[in-house]
Amino acid sequence: MGLSPFLILWYVWLSSVSPRPSTAATVSDRLTQNQVLEDGQTLVSSGQRFELGFFNRGNSSHRYLGIWYKNITLTVVWVANRNKVISGQSGSLSMGSNGFSLLLNNSEKIWSVNATRVLESPILQLLDNGNLVLKEENNPDLEGYVWQSFDNITDTLLPGMKLGWNLKTGLYRNMTSWLSAEDPSAGDYTFSLDSPETPQLVLSKGTQKQYRWGPWDGVRFSGSNELRSNPVFIPIFNSSREEVYYTFEVIDQESTLSRFVVTQHGWIQYLTWSKSSNEWVTMVTLQRDSCDRYGTCGPYGNCYSDGPKCNCLKGFTPKSPEDWSRIIWSGGCVRRWELECENGDGFVKYGGMKLPDHSHLVESRNLSLEVCEVECLRNCSCMAFTLIDIHGNGGDCVMWFGDLVDMKHFPSGGDDLYIRMARNELESIADARRNKRVRVIVTIVICVATGMLLCGVASWCAFRIRKAKRRAASLNHPRRYLMEETQEEDLELPLFNLKTVSAATDEFSFRNKIGQGGFGPVYKGVLLSKQEIAVKRLSRDLGQGLREFKNEVILVSKLQHRNLVKLLGCCIHGDERMLIYEYLPNKSLDYFLFDQTRKKLLAWKKRFGIILGIARGLLYLHQDSRLRIIHRDLKASNILLDSEMNPKISDFGLARIFGADQTQEMTKRVMGTYGYMSPEYAMSGHFSVKSDVFSFGVLMLEVISGKKNWGFWHPDHDLNLIGHAWKLWIEGNPLELMDALMDDSYSVDEVVRYIQVGLLCVQQRVEDRPTMSSVLLMLANENAMVPQPKEPGFYTEVSSMGMDTSSSGKSRHTTTNEVSVTMFDGG
Numbered sequence: 047m048g049l050s051p052f053l054i055l056w057y058v059w060l061s062s063v064s065p066r067p068s069t070a071a072t073v074s075d076r077l078t079q080n081q082v083l084e085d086g087q088t089l090v091s092s093g094q095r096f097e098l099g100f101f102n103r104g105n106s107s108h109r110y111l112g113i114w115y116k117n118i119t120l121t122v123v124w125v126a127n128r129n130k131v132i133s134g135q136s137g138s139l140s141m142g143s144n145g146f147s148l149l150l151n152n153s154e155k156i157w158s159v160n161a162t163r164v165l166e167s168p169i170l171q172l173l174d175n176g177n178l179v180l181k182e183e184n185n186p187d188l189e190g191y192v193w194q195s196f197d198n199i200t201d202t203l204l205p206g207m208k209l210g211w212n213l214k215t216g217l218y219r220n221m222t223s224w225l226s227a228e229d230p231s232a233g234d235y236t237f238s239l240d241s242p243e244t245p246q247l248v249l250s251k252g253t254q255k256q257y258r259w260g261p262w263d264g265v266r267f268s269g270s271n272e273l274r275s276n277p278v279f280i281p282i283f284n285s286s287r288e289e290v291y292y293t294f295e296v297i298d299q300e301s302t303l304s305r306f307v308v309t310q311h312g313w314i315q316y317l318t319w320s321k322s323s324n325e326w327v328t329m330v331t332l333q334r335d336s337c338d339r340y341g342t343c344g345p346y347g348n349c350y351s352d353g354p355k356c357n358c359l360k361g362f363t364p365k366s367p368e369d370w371s372r373i374i375w376s377g378g379c380v381r382r383w384e385l386e387c388e389n390g391d392g393f394v395k396y397g398g399m400k401l402p403d404h405s406h407l408v409e410s411r412n413l414s415l416e417v418c419e420v421e422c423l424r425n426c427s428c429m430a431f432t433l434i435d436i437h438g439n440g441g442d443c444v445m446w447f448g449d450l451v452d453m454k455h456f457p458s459g460g461d462d463l464y465i466r467m468a469r470n471e472l473e474s475i476a477d478a479r480r481n482k483r484v485r486v487i488v489t490i491v492i493c494v495a496t497g498m499l500l501c502g503v504a505s506w507c508a509f510r511i512r513k514a515k516r517r518a519a520s521l522n523h524p525r526r527y528l529m530e531e532t533q534e535e536d537l538e539l540p541l542f543n544l545k546t547v548s549a550a551t552d553e554f555s556f557r558n559k560i561g562q563g564g565f566g567p568v569y570k571g572v573l574l575s576k577q578e579i580a581v582k583r584l585s586r587d588l589g590q591g592l593r594e595f596k597n598e599v600i601l602v603s604k605l606q607h608r609n610l611v612k613l614l615g616c617c618i619h620g621d622e623r624m625l626i627y628e629y630l631p632n633k634s635l636d637y638f639l640f641d642q643t644r645k646k647l648l649a650w651k652k653r654f655g656i657i658l659g660i661a662r663g664l665l666y667l668h669q670d671s672r673l674r675i676i677h678r679d680l681k682a683s684n685i686l687l688d689s690e691m692n693p694k695i696s697d698f699g700l701a702r703i704f705g706a707d708q709t710q711e712m713t714k715r716v717m718g719t720y721g722y723m724s725p726e727y728a729m730s731g732h733f734s735v736k737s738d739v740f741s742f743g744v745l746m747l748e749v750i751s752g753k754k755n756w757g758f759w760h761p762d763h764d765l766n767l768i769g770h771a772w773k774l775w776i777e778g779n780p781l782e783l784m785d786a787l788m789d790d791s792y793s794v795d796e797v798v799r800y801i802q803v804g805l806l807c808v809q810q811r812v813e814d815r816p817t818m819s820s821v822l823l824m825l826a827n828e829n830a831m832v833p834q835p836k837e838p839g840f841y842t843e844v845s846s847m848g849m850d851t852s853s854s855g856k857s858r859h860t861t862t863n864e865v866s867v868t869m870f871d872g873g
């Protein structure tokens with residue numbers, strides 16, 4: 047009756063992976079006076095979530111006292127003696143009458159905590175949130191904790207830990223990375239909340255700043271949407287007389303384990319434990335925007351996340367044009383006109399900015415912009431000012447002295463910055479503006495009868511006189527100009543009237559309804575001229591003025607490409623708004639792709655053509671059109687097919703038409719569809735052309751496999767389609783991803799290249815995803831260099847479904863079957 051070989055193997059495996067001696071004995075969740083915790087024993091919190099004890103990592107023989115999660119693979123969240131190892135001897139934690147100490151060989155003290163007051167019956171307790179606290183057993187609430195490990199952050203920020211300042215006690219908490227995976231001693235990277243007056247988040251390597259987010263402007267850390275409300279965790283910034291800190295809460299606290307960590311390589315990541323795949327999943331990496339890399343564009347340079355990087359602010363020119371043209375930007379820019387403090391400097395307003403570094407809080411009171419401006423004007427070394435509400439007092443006057451560094455262009459929710467400019471600069475701005483007006487007037491005058499010419503000349507003269515007057519007057523007053531380019535175009539608006547549209551669609555009869563998208567129903571119609579049209583009747587909650595709506599329709603209707611559905615015009619009647627498109631007979635891609643019979647019509651050659659067509663259309667939207675358009679809701683049902691199965695992207699420009707991010711005042715509206723949304727977009731509403739690339743990647747994998755990403759199911763694992771593709775890729779069987787119903791007219795190399803490009807498009811990190819132009823290059827050119835993909839983003843159902851579990855969807859619409867989402871993240 048011997049043991050089965052399997053059991054023996056299992057036993058051997060168990061004993062080899064156990065991180066701690068198998069004799070580990072649990073004491074309880076606390077130590078009372080004179081109790082000792084020996085190496086091998088542990089304290090376990092009452093809810094079984096955390097455990098305190100001695101550990102070592104990897105092959106290292108160094109032992110540390112630390113806290114880790116109880117039930118999962120050893121993940122240490124706190125280390126007591128990170129800078130003083132226990133080596134070759136055994137350590138113990140000993141509770142005394144007024145504190146506790148970590149002893150070596152039961153005698154030498156290597157780390158200790160002493161209470162600053164006399165304690166009656168002290169205990170050391172491990173709480174279920176991972177906090178190790180020293181307190182009075184009998185009067186727990188008397189004066190809070192005497193000491194807590196939450197005040198001694200290592201590299202991990204647990205929910206409820208506060209990063210920042212306690213102004214009363216002078217305590218300053220920051221996070222410092224481990225030196226290596228095996229060595230918890232302090233590494234190179236520190237993540238901190240800098241300066242309690244103008245708090246900003248800074249990642250530094252040694253003493254060098256590497257990344258910066260902020261300062262806090264009352265709504266967000268300036269220039270960053272990463273740490274705003276999202277479906278997974280609630281970021282909290284609190285500033286009061288006693289404390290200034292950043293912390294976070296997890297929405298689903300009961301079942302979710304999450305933490306922020308600064309890794310040994312300096313990444314700041316938000317991780318969540320995935321029960322199904324038994325591993326930590328990175329939900330957010332803070333360093334997403336390369337423009338947040340500190341000082342990328344040098345002084346007075348303005349960084350553009352998705353463009354050619356650096357531009358000088360208006361009124362400035364590259365310090366070294368030669369370097370600048372060789373894309374060496376660190377030298378930055380210099381003023382066109384030197385300041386002359388005594389001679390009428392003024393301010394120019396730059397909107398949509400990430401505020402520069404080295405801000406100084408001048409007054410924290412409910413101040414007005416004018417008072418702040420006068421204060422700044424008075425001091426010749428004040429280079430810029432702004433009014434933001436850092437501390438919740440209504441308006442804080444913030445100033446900058448010296449060169450302005452580390453700014454970026456941040457249209458979706460940036461701040462205003464008022465920069466000091468020389469008088470000459472201000473005048474040239476004013477002149478340019480007046481000349482523009484004069485030009486318009488002159489044009490009108492010429493167009494009118496010659497008899498009116500005299501009158502025109504007179505009005506031109508009036509302008510000159512007014513200008514001279516203003517020049518004289520302006521010497522005595524501080525001046526401020528809005529630096530904005532207003533371009534107005536008088537284009538013809540393709541307007542349909544309601545009668546026409548109504549007649550064409552048989553009064554929007556149900557029979558003519560051909561679809562229902564996130565923006566409203568779509569009807570088929572036939573105009574009197576026999577032309578077939580598709581009418582999209584927009585939902586009424588546009589939240590946008592008529593004028594902007596018209597402007598956007600005009601702009602979008604100018605976009606023409608064979609892979610875009612043509613927008614013919616619009617119809618406005620009362621608060622009813624409709625978009626009129628050309629009609630395509632063949633329905634949408636999902637109609638074919640996800641149907642067992644119809645998908646047979648899509649042979650590999652056709653699928654290949656569809657992918658290329660979509661890529662071309664998207665490239666046009668991103669790069670080649672006059673407007674840079676980010677689609678934001680690319681998915682199979684938004685790809686229409688013409689009679690020859692050529693793909694045409696529909697619904698592009700809707701984000702613009704809806705005015706989703708036109709004005710700073712409006713809260714941002716996240717549109718998209720689960721399964722296609724990139725991690726950064728879903729988590730924080732941060733979008734760029736690369737979020738479209740992500741959706742395109744998902745679409746590619748769907749076209750190749752004939753399966754949906756959202757709702758993908760596989761008997762062997764819990765991964766979604768992205769994860770499935772990735773698994774097959776690393777296992778070396780990419781071809782298994784192909785639709786089983788596909789004919790065998792494909793070339794293996796081509797399919798593998800397509801899958802590889804698809805995986806590149808769905809990379810977790812924005813920087814790792816190619817642009818559409820390189821996607822096209824890699825797809826169309828069989829000799830193109832295609833980089834190896836790394837781990838993709840959102841590849842488990844858990845990580846993408848995690849968003850769906852949030853119950854706080856106070857303003858979230860979900861339309862049936864398509865699962866289109868609209869989220870508003872309020873400020």
Ligand SMILES: *[C@@H]1O[C@H](CO)[C@@H](O)[C@H](O)[C@H]1NC(C)=O
Nearest residue numbers: 093094095096116117118300
């Ligand atoms: C950890 O495991 C124990 C026993 O296996 C269980 O009672 C406890 O609920 C688990 N704790 C958590 C937080 O999952």
Ligand SMILES: *[C@@H]1O[C@H](CO)[C@@H](O)[C@H](O)[C@H]1NC(C)=O
Nearest residue numbers: 103104105106226227228229
């Ligand atoms: C640990 O030691 C084993 C055998 O000595 C070695 O193969 C392995 O690479 C080491 N692991 C690390 C992380 O150093």
Ligand SMILES: *[C@@H]1O[C@H](CO)[C@@H](O)[C@H](O)[C@H]1NC(C)=O
Nearest residue numbers: 134135136150151152153154
């Ligand atoms: C630790 O203690 C043991 C006995 O208590 C002693 O033999 C040993 O030398 C001590 N080691 C050190 C490094 O002090």
Ligand SMILES: *[C@@H]1O[C@H](CO)[C@@H](O)[C@H](O)[C@H]1NC(C)=O
Nearest residue numbers: 144145155157158159160161
């Ligand atoms: C705590 O007090 C003990 C003596 O009681 C002393 O040796 C030790 O250095 C103190 N530790 C700290 C951190 O002050």
Ligand SMILES: *[C@@H]1O[C@H](CO)[C@@H](O)[C@H](O)[C@H]1NC(C)=O
Nearest residue numbers: 125126127128129159197198
């Ligand atoms: C925090 O930990 C470090 C290193 O372990 C130690 O030097 C420091 O005294 C601790 N601070 C507090 C407040 O306990």
Ligand SMILES: *[C@@H]1O[C@H](CO)[C@@H](O)[C@H](O)[C@H]1NC(C)=O
Nearest residue numbers: 217218219220221236238250
């Ligand atoms: C982190 O905190 C420690 C202790 O308060 C402080 O000495 C250190 O300067 C801080 N580091 C940074 C980069 O802020």
Ligand SMILES: *[C@@H]1O[C@H](CO)[C@@H](O)[C@H](O)[C@H]1NC(C)=O
Nearest residue numbers: 282283284285286287288289
């Ligand atoms: C902010 O901190 C203060 C003082 O610590 C506290 O009283 C207040 O409740 C906190 N506010 C929030 C929103 O957490």
Ligand SMILES: *[C@@H]1O[C@H](CO)[C@@H](O)[C@H](O)[C@H]1NC(C)=O
Nearest residue numbers: 406424425426427428445447
């Ligand atoms: C201008 O402000 C700087 C920084 O606050 C200060 O050091 C300097 O004395 C001020 N100069 C004048 C003239 O007020």
Ligand SMILES: *[C@@H]1O[C@H](CO)[C@@H](O)[C@H](O)[C@H]1NC(C)=O
Nearest residue numbers: 411412413414438439440441
């Ligand atoms: C600031 O002042 C304005 C009017 O001067 C007032 O409406 C507002 O409530 C004040 N805000 C705060 C936070 O005191």
